[in-house]
Each structure stands twice: as C-alpha cells, then as structure tokens.
Amino acid sequence: MLTACHANTHRRSLIVFAVSVCVLVAVSAAACLVGSSSVGPGDLWALVTGSELSAPARNILLNVRLPRVASALLAGGALAVSGAVIQAVLDNPMASPNIIGINSGAGLAVLVVGALAPALMFLAPLAAFLGAVVSALLIFALSFGAQASRLTVVLAGIAISTIFGAGMNAVLIMAPDAYVNASGFLVGGLAGVTLRTLLAPACYILVALPLALLFAGRLNLMALGDERAHSLGMRVKAARIHFLVISALLAGAAVSFAGLLGFVGLIVPHLVRFFVGHDNRVVLPLSMLVGAAFVTACDMVSRVLFAPYELPVGITMAFLGGPFFIYLIVKRRGYSDARS
Amino acid sequence: MRGHDPGVKRAAAVALATEQPSAIEYRGVGFSYDRRSFIESFDLSIVPGCVTGIIGPNGCGKSTLVKMAAGYLKPQAGEVLVDGRPTLGYRPKERARRLALLTQTGRCPSMTVEALVACGRYPHQSHQGSLDEAGRAVVMEAMSLCGVEMFRDHDVGLLSGGERQRAFVAMTIAQATSIIALDEPTTYLDVHACHDIMRLLRELKSADNKTILVILHDLDLALRYCDRIAVMSKGTLALEGTVDKVVASGVIEEVFKVRVQLNAPPAGSVNGVSYSLFPRF
Numbered sequence: 001m002l003t004a005c006h007a008n009t010h011r012r013s014l015i016v017f018a019v020s021v022c023v024l025v026a027v028s029a030a031a032c033l034v035g036s037s038s039v040g041p042g043d044l045w046a047l048v049t050g051s052e053l054s055a056p057a058r059n060i061l062l063n064v065r066l067p068r069v070a071s072a073l074l075a076g077g078a079l080a081v082s083g084a085v086i087q088a089v090l091d092n093p094m095a096s097p098n099i100i101g102i103n104s105g106a107g108l109a110v111l112v113v114g115a116l117a118p119a120l121m122f123l124a125p126l127a128a129f130l131g132a133v134v135s136a137l138l139i140f141a142l143s144f145g146a147q148a149s150r151l152t153v154v155l156a157g158i159a160i161s162t163i164f165g166a167g168m169n170a171v172l173i174m175a176p177d178a179y180v181n182a183s184g185f186l187v188g189g190l191a192g193v194t195l196r197t198l199l200a201p202a203c204y205i206l207v208a209l210p211l212a213l214l215f216a217g218r219l220n221l222m223a224l225g226d227e228r229a230h231s232l233g234m235r236v237k238a239a240r241i242h243f244l245v246i247s248a249l250l251a252g253a254a255v256s257f258a259g260l261l262g263f264v265g266l267i268v269p270h271l272v273r274f275f276v277g278h279d280n281r282v283v284l285p286l287s288m289l290v291g292a293a294f295v296t297a298c299d300m301v302s303r304v305l306f307a308p309y310e311l312p313v314g315i316t317m318a319f320l321g322g323p324f325f326i327y328l329i330v331k332r333r334g335y336s337d338a339r340s
Numbered sequence: 341m342r343g344h345d346p347g348v349k350r351a352a353a354v355a356l357a358t359e360q361p362s363a364i365e366y367r368g369v370g371f372s373y374d375r376r377s378f379i380e381s382f383d384l385s386i387v388p389g390c391v392t393g394i395i396g397p398n399g400c401g402k403s404t405l406v407k408m409a410a411g412y413l414k415p416q417a418g419e420v421l422v423d424g425r426p427t428l429g430y431r432p433k434e435r436a437r438r439l440a441l442l443t444q445t446g447r448c449p450s451m452t453v454e455a456l457v458a459c460g461r462y463p464h465q466s467h468q469g470s471l472d473e474a475g476r477a478v479v480m481e482a483m484s485l486c487g488v489e490m491f492r493d494h495d496v497g498l499l500s501g502g503e504r505q506r507a508f509v510a511m512t513i514a515q516a517t518s519i520i521a522l523d524e525p526t527t528y529l530d531v532h533a534c535h536d537i538m539r540l541l542r543e544l545k546s547a548d549n550k551t552i553l554v555i556l557h558d559l560d561l562a563l564r565y566c567d568r569i570a571v572m573s574k575g576t577l578a579l580e581g582t583v584d585k586v587v588a589s590g591v592i593e594e595v596f597k598v599r600v601q602l603n604a605p606p607a608g609s610v611n612g613v614s615y616s617l618f619p620r621f
Contacts, residue, residue, distance in 0.1 A: 091447070221459055223449040231410045231443065232515065233436025233463035277495075278450040 013276050020289040027293045028073065031300040032065045036307055039065070071193040072296040072313070075258035078205045080291020081212050082250035083265025084284050088219035089243045090143065092150045093270070097251035098262030100157030104164035105135030106255035107185070111171040115178035125201040125256040132252030135160055136244040188261030188314025190299055197257055204253035212246050212284060219243065219280040261314050264291050267325045274328060361424055363388040363519050363551040364409050370417030371404055379404060379575040381418070391545050391552040393562035396572030397596060402555045406521045410441040422519065436463035440515040442508055442522045453507045454492040457483055460514030479514050486510040486540060502533030509540065520544065521553040526561060534558065538565040559596070560615045563587065571595055
C-alpha cells in the first residue's frame with residue numbers, strides 16, 4: 001500500500017507534466033493563428049511540415065506571429081524558472097525577480113544603454129544581465145552578510161527595486177527617446193520584438209535553463225537551512241551565488257526584450273507547487289512549461305481583446321493572474337509555503 | 341528500537357574504545373563571537389565507539405563546539421581534528437562522509453520524509469541525481485531503523501515532534517558516517533520520545549560501532565544513556581570521563597548548582613537507574 005501511495009505521487013507529477021506539455025503546445029499553436037490578419041490551421045501545419053504555403057500566410061507566420069510567440073515562450077519560461085530558483089535559494093516564498101529588484105536592475109541597465117549609447121542597443125541583453133547580477137549580489141550581500149531574516153531580505157529587495165525603479169523613471173524623463181515604446185517596457189510588453197532582437201537573449205536563456213534544471217536537486221538541500229546543508233557536504237555559499245547568477249541571467253535576458261514582466265516569476269512557481277509539492281527537480285521544469293504557456297496565453301488575449309489596439313502583456317497578466325493568485329492563496333488548504 | 345539495558349555493556353565498551361585514536365579532537369581551540377573571547381584553549385578528545393554526552397549550562401559553548409567539528413565555524417586558535425585530520429582540511433563531501441551533524445531543529449522543510457532522508461545521501465553522490473539502488477536501500481534501512489517508514493510519503497511538517505525528529509535522525513543515519521554529532525536531539529520531545537531517541541543512539545553505537553556525540557540539556561537522559569560525559573562551563577571543559585567518574589567527582593553539582601541523587605529502578609523495570617536533580621539556591 002505504501003508503494004502504491006508512493007507511485008501515486010510520482011504518477012501525479014507525470015500527469016501534470018503531460019497536461020502542461022499539451023496546454024503549452026495548444027496555446028502556442030493558437031497564438032500563432034490568432035491575430036488581426038487571418039491565418040488558418042492548415043497554413044500553420046503546412047509551415048511545420050514544410051509543404052506549399054501562400055506567400056502572405058508564410059510572411060505573417062514567420063515574421064509576425066513566430067517572433068511574438070517565441071518571445072512569449074522564452075520570457076515566460078525564463079522568468080518562471082528564475083522566480084522558482086530565487087524562492088528556493090532565498091528560502092523565501094515572497095521572493096521573485098521583480099520583488100527583490102533583479103528585474104529593475106536589468107531594466108535600468110537597458111534604459112541607461114538606450115539613453116547613453118543607442119547604437120549599442122544590441123548589447124542590451126548583456127547590460128540587462130549585468131544589472132540583474134548587481135541586484136542579485138546586493139541582495140546576497142545584504143541577506144547573508146548580516147544573517148538577515150527572510151522578511152529583511154524582502155524589505156531590502158523592495159528598497160533596491162524602488163531605487164532602480166526611480167532610476168528608470170529618471171532616465172525616461174530626462175531622455176524620453178531612450179527606449180521606443182517605453183510605457184510597454186515598464187509594464188512588460190512584447191510588441192516590436194523581432195527574431196533578430198530575440199537572438200541574443202534566446203541564447204542566454206537556452207544556456208541558463210538547462211543549468212538551472214540540471215542542479216535543481218541542490219535547491220532541495222538548501223531548503224534544509226544553511227547549517228544542515230553544510231553538514232551534508234554542500235558548499236552553501238558557492239551554490240547560492242551560482243543559483244543567483246543563473247536566475248539573474250534568466251531574468252535579465254527576459255527583461256531585455258520583454259520589459260518588466262514581473263508577476264509570472266512570483267505566481268507560476270506557487271501555482272506549480274500547489275499541484276506537485278516542493279521537490280525542485282519537478283517544480284523547476286514544470287514552472288518553465290507553465291510560465292511559457294501562461295505568458296503566451298496572456299499575450300494572445302492582449303492582442304485580440306481590444307483589437308486593433310493591443311494592451312502590453314504585463315497588464316493582461318496582472319488582470320488575469322492577480323485574481324487567480326488571490327483565489328489560490330485563499331483556497332489553499334494543507335498547502336504551506338511559508339512554514340517557520 | 342528494541343529495549344535493552346543501557347548500563348550493562350558500558351564498562352566493556354569504554355575499556356575497548358580508549359585504545360584507539362580520538363574520533364574528534366580539540367587542540368587548544370579558541371573561538372569568539374564579536375571579538376569577545378568565548379572559548380579559550382579548549383582541549384577535548386572524543387573516544388571512538390562511545391556515546392559521549394556534552395552537558396553544560398545555557399550559552400557555555402556546546403553548540404559552537406560541534407559546529408566547529410563540522411567545519412561550519414572556524415576556530416580562531418588551535419584546530420579540530422576529525423579521524424586524526426584537521427576538519428577544515430577535508431573537502432566538504434569527504435568530511436560529510438565521516439561526520440554527520442544534526443543541528444537543532446529550526447525551520448521545517450516542505451518535503452516528504454523519504455525526500456528528507458534521501459538528502460542524507462548527498463555526500464555519496466557525484467552529482468545530485470536520483471539515487472542508485474544501493475543508496476535507496478540505505479535510505480529505506482535508515483527509515484525503518486528510526487521507525488518512520490510508514491510516514492515516507494507524508495510531509496515532514498505534518499508529523500508530530502517526535503516523529504519529525506526521528507525523520508531527521510534517519511537523514512543523519514543515511515549519511516552513513518562513523519561519527520554522528522547531535523545538537524539537543526530531544527528538545528521539545530515528550531518523555532517517551534526522548535528515551536526513544538536515546539535508545540536509538542545506543543543501538544547505532546552497539547550495532548555499527550559508531551561514535552556518537554550528543555549535546556543534551558536533560559541531565560537524567562545524559563547520565564542514563566551515555567558512556568562518557570563531557571561537562572562544559574563558560575567555554576571551558578570542566579571534566580570529561582565515564583559517567584560514574586563524572587558523577588562521583590561532584591563537578592555536575594558545582595557547574596549546574598544542583599544535587600544529584602541516584603535512584604534504583606522499581607522492581608521489574610529494565611530501564612536501569614535514574615537520576616533526580618535538586619536545585620540549590
């Protein structure tokens with residue numbers, strides 16, 4: 001009976017995985033088809049299988065829909081995994097890349113490059129990564145230099161986030177042309193992303209994601225606390241810096257093209273844990289799938305809701321995700337993320 | 341966790357064990373928090389194959405001592421040897437294959453009992469993947485030894501205090517080290533759960549010849565179940581020796597300001613003697 005019970009936990013994770021993959025594929029396909037100009041499922045199928053396709057349909061799919069869907073998938077997957085990693089590393093369910101200032105560090109770096117050296121905008125992903133790492137290391141120094149409590153870490157993060165946020169607004173006021181579509185950048189939006197601008201951040205993300213997933217088991221050890229992890233033979237400080245840099249890489253790359261998409265990094269890991277528990281070897285890959293599907297779906301909605309106008313995806317995400325997150329918090333029973 | 345009289349085999353074990361080199365050795369160790377000298381020129385040898393209890397009033401440096409052995413805290417003077425080598429000279433995983441430290445229960449992680457116990461296998465894995473067949477067997481054995489295998493799929497946080505502590509001890513056992521240090525493993529446990537843990541420690545010692553170092557606040561438990569006792573007072577070692585020697589010396593009376601009275605067991609009891617303490621004011 002015990003083995004049966006054990007097998008059930010395993011099977012549950014597998015089912016959730018399978019469902020997530022199906023949802024992700026369905027959402028991606030739908031997002032390729034939905035939009036102001038009509039493209040049919042047949043056209044998409046023809047593109048996938050490489051058969052004959054009308055030139056306008058091909059053009060729309062390759063140059064409009066595909067970059068859009070790819071950017072939503074990448075941003076969602078990267079930010080959700082980044083959030084899951086940060087929550088585990090800081091042992092803090094309230095943490096996420098936007099709350100502890102990683103996103104705003106990356107955002108400020110992008111805007112500063114845009115204002116001072118617009119010609120170097122191709123370096124935006126690198127700048128975003130550096131900004132994110134600076135924030136992450138600041139948090140690290142603040143929280144572990146002073147043996148700070150989990151609340152202190154979040155408060156320090158909010159302070160850092162506020163400072164960098166003020167920096168971003170200052171840049172935008174003094175150099176209004178620093179960034180095209182700056183209002184979309186501040187709430188997070190995917191309008192205007194092309195395959196070319198997506199290339200560099202995509203490489204960052206595709207390197208960092210496997211690194212995060214591969215070492216997910218170590219995050220479980222960190223949940224035991226520093227002393228216990230140390231006595232199990234883990235180099236806790238080194239591991240913590242390693243994970244913070246990976247999550248900064250993920251969040252920075254996403255912010256460089258998608259702007260300050262915050263919410264996904266906070267709610268997706270919580271949503272995933274609600275269904276499959278706290279084993280990070282399951283939570284991380286599932287967060288990637290669910291985060292990608294969530295942002296893609298929200299982006300699709302924000303394109304069609306007020307067509308021909310479109311909302312930045314960050315707004316739709318907050319409107320859809322916010323109430324759902326509140327529902328989860330209120331409804332959870334037996335689900336605990338913040339046991340002290 | 342079968343019952344046995346802890347007092348019986350004590351003398352023989354002690355005589356045998358003193359022939360070997362120390363499991364943990366403190367050599368002139370000094371340690372201070374915030375530049376205030378706390379532990380000074382501290383010397384102590386932990387006899388292998390024994391259950392050694394460390395007792396002492398609050399804040400006398402007991403936890404600091406075991407954390408230095410595990411390399412978590414670095415002494416400012418002197419050195420700590422584990423199995424004859426400086427503990428800081430070991431690679432972290434190598435040290436964790438020799439010495440396991442169960443720290444005081446702080447935050448309770450959100451994971452199943454089996455996942456928790458499997459964490460104990462970390463120093464034996466080259467990378468953190470899934471366990472191999474042998475590793476799984478060790479985890480199962482540790483769980484059944486501690487009597488938590490029926491909770492293997494339960495969340496650690498949903499267990500009672502005694503069950504949770506046994507799960508943590510199981511994790512420590514899964515580490516398969518020859519030395520196990522435990523920092524107040526019986527805190528917050530009811531009487532029976534305390535005795536359960538202490539019996540388990542004795543069983544580990546006698547079955548696998550492990551060296552057990554255990555910090556205890558409950559003097560009765562310490563004197564009943566340990567082979568040897570180290571009494572600490574304000575960062576110094578007051579006395580280390582066999583239980584009988586320590587009790588006879590009167591050091592406990594002095595350090596804890598209590599009178600110790602030895603009670604014979606009631607007729608038919610297999611629990612050996614007990615100790616009552618009467619505070620002096």
